[in-house]
Amino acid sequence: MINVTLPDGSVRQYEDGASPADVAKSISNSLAKAALAAKVNGEMYDLNRPLEGDAEVAIVTARDKDGLELIRHDAAHVLAQAVQELYPDTQVTIGPVIEDGFYYDFAREAPFSTEDFERIEKKMEEIVDKDYPIIREVWSKDEAIETFKKIGEDYKAQIIDDIIPPGDPITVYKQGDWFDLCRGPHLPSTGKLPKAFKLMKLAGAYWRGDSNNEMLQRMYGTAWGNEKDLKAHLHRIEEAERRDHRKLGRELELFHLQDEAQGQVFWHHKGWTLYRVLQDYMRRRQLENGYREIRTPQLMDRAFWERSGHWDKYRENMFISSIEEEDKVLAVKPMNCPCHVQVFNHGQKSYRDLPLRLAEFGSCHRYEPHGALHGLMRVRAFTQDDAHIFCREDQITEEVKAFCDMLRSVYSDLGFDDVVVKFSDRPDVRVGSDDVWDRAEKALRTAADATGLEVIHNPGDGAFYGPKLDFILRDAIGREWQTGTIQADFNLPERLDASYIAEDGNKHRPVMLHRAILGSFERFLGILIENYSGAFPMWLAPTQVVVATITSDADDYAEKAAETLRAAGLRVEVDTRNEKINYKVREHSLQKVPVIAVVGAREAEEGTLALRRFGSKGQEVLGLDETAEKLSDESTPPDLKRANA
Incomplete structure (x- = not known):
């Protein structure tokens, strides 16, 4: 007998060889009908895959996140089967799940068109109606390569040959006469796939993402647990297109972009008025909260960025200038923090001067690849509402709390009351010792707890110099935007020799809290434009x-x-x-x-x-x-x- 522990802690016994489907059926007929797969000891299982011994089992339905991913995975397989049945000269390559949907890359000489979508979707619905059982088989590597080559699937054979180690078993899933290489799991049958899917767009994609390889045709789709959720998603897309800040920027005469200054914004009178109103508001809020506004240079010597650690981390994203007669290499600043340390270091500081809050509407430049540029949301030249708080270690909690109170007030003034907070700890690539990171993470987490924040742990996503709290706001149509941040840095003051005279008369290193509320003005204005669909509240409107x-x-x-x-x-x-x-x-x-x-x-x-x-x-x-x-x-x-x- 097998002992199965359910999510509520109860334990049930089943015959050897029982499957998750048997577990679901024993609980209720309605659960058996809704079941799509199961989590067995934390691993996703097909419903009909036999349990291998005592296990913790949770049945997965369309209401679960894992269930939705499964639906999208199966929709990709049904898409591939439909395409190959309609266009037999097509080879399939890869078809992963992505945010809100899936895609599949196809190799075919003749180009697909969006006009083909209706026909393909109809064929997908036929495959669902035929309710093919989805059967998992285990093959050897040689058997798999030979089989896929025999049916002309050279890309699949290459994937197996390159990726699967010799001797490792390979799982293949069959639905009707069609089959594909896949780890799984999958739905019990194609009939379990809700007909809540839609093909969205076509794009080109290089095989294996290498521009030296063949160009494939990528077909994107979306899939949901029911028709209602699909319609809601399509409505959000329509709303997002209607609110697109690039479109509204032209229509409302706010700004424009052009090829001669890629990633840089030409602000028109109305747009610049909006920009100044927002900046003036942030200037007042910062002064009100004890910040001192400063201004630092745009160009600094390479040696300075090497000392700060940014040269190794950001060199490929930095714009470089050189002065031949002085044999110097200068970099346009990609961020403001090392420059703020220089202001702190100018003149001796005492513990009585702390906390010292330095703010700058700092203009920064970062090289972003052309393909990554996106209106105001991703630019090469931007201005931040940047500030750095130099404080003692015992002042961190109070300063983080004051920042969080200010941030929530600012967001509320701007129309955002739905905010999520993530705590990101040490990344794999970082500076500083583990002991320093232990202290920084403990200090920031303690401060977050003291503010009463509900924090989601986001492992490994901290800055290279310290842990951080990131603030994600939700806009009028439910999209999430990461905007504000506060980061505890015990490392940069050490690297740039920042110190203050403590009560004991000795020099100590200050803690440096990097913080921003809006982040990039350009990006935040893009968010504002889309959130309000250009119909700004009276106080923000360029023309009132x-x-x-x-x-x-x-x-x-x-x-x-x-x-x-x-x-x-x-x-x-x-x-x-x-x-x-x-x-x-x-x-x-x-x-x-x-x-x-x-x-x-x-x-x-x-x-x-x-x-x-x-x-x-x-x-x-x-x-x-x-x-x-x-x-x-x-x-x-x-x-x-x-x-x-």
């Missing part, structure tokens, strides 16, 4: 009010009204063009201006404004002074509202 005239008789009053609103601190434009008012309203609504103030002969005579809000069909008529007071209050940044309350 447009005064639009109905007739030319109201032109003088429109200018007077605009001056009154500007005097109240509002960003105002005037539209006195010889166009119909409906055309003007529509045009400024497309620009997502929060308030359009319409004026005609009556408004000029009565000293009023007819206010139309973005997204609202109605209008509100107010006196000019009342409008100025009301809109001025609405447009006041949240931090200034709190200060004035």
Whole structure:
């Protein structure tokens, strides 16, 4: 008999040779029907694979993360079978699961087209309807190579020959007459695959990712546990496309990019206004929290970056300049932290000076491959809301807590209240001793616990000089963005000889806390544009009010009204063009201006404004002074509202 321990801790006995399917059936018919696979002692198993002895067993369904990965894996196999049945001249290569879906690389002389998708999807549904049992077989390496070569699958034969060690068994999965090399596990049959899949796009891909090899055709798809989840995913994609910051950047005249300055942004007036409003807000918040703003050089000698450790770590991403007559190599700074240590080192520091919080809107440059560039989200030139806190070890908890409070307040002001925190510890490639890392990790984890943060452990993803807390915010359509960070660094102060005079009269090394809330301004503005779909809250909007005239008789009053609103601190434009008012309203609504103030002969005579809000069909008529007071209050940044309350 076999003893099986279930997730609730209960133990059941089964006959030798029992499978996870038998376990599921013994629990309930509904579980047996929903079961897709099982976790046996933490390893994924096919439902019908016999248990090899006493085991901990958890049944996997479509509701589980592992179940969803299994569905996507099987969808890839069903795709490959469908393609080969429709296009017999096609060879299959690899077909892994990826985020939100899967892909399969095919070798075929004739190109596929997205117009083929409907036909392929129909064939996939037929394969599901035929409910082929999915059978696991174990072959020898020689048998597998010979079989795949015999059916013309040269790529599969090459994978087996290159990757599988001699003597190792190979698992092959069959569904009907079709089979593929695979570790598994898989669903019990093709009929278990929900028909909640869709082919999404085509791309080219080199065999084995090597540009010297043949070009294959990659077919991407998505698969979900049910039709509802598929529709929700497709809706998110549509929303993401509608909110694409590159598209909105053009339409709202915020910025543009061009080949002559790859990875660098041309900010237009409206976009730069948005940039400055956000930067001014962050400057006030940092001053309010005891930071001293500084400015450091863009170019530093190579020897400096070698001392800091960044040359070895980041050289391939650094832009280099040389001065021949001085025989020097200079690097454009990829980050600000070593420069901030130089400011700290200028003049002797005492324990009474700590904590010292130095902030810089630091311009940095990093070489990113052309293919990695993506609008504002991935650039080569960017500015960070960067700061470094130099403190004693016993001040870490208090400083981390103050930072976390500030970060949550900033995110809330900007419309993000759903934030996840990850704790990342030592990576494989790092500087500093294990003892130093032990102290740094303990200090940061203790600080995180003291703030009451719910922290997800993210092993091995720390910075090369220290552990970190990363803050991931969720936007209006549920996407996650890693933005803020605070990192405990015991190593860089040592490498760059930073010290302070402690109470005992001796020199001690400060701890250096690297921190950012927005991260890159460029990237965060891209996130903001997409989160709000370009319809910014009043205080952030580049143009807050447009005064639009109905007739030319109201032109003088429109200018007077605009001056009154500007005097109240509002960003105002005037539209006195010889166009119909409906055309003007529509045009400024497309620009997502929060308030359009319409004026005609009556408004000029009565000293009023007819206010139309973005997204609202109605209008509100107010006196000019009342409008100025009301809109001025609405447009006041949240931090200034709190200060004035």
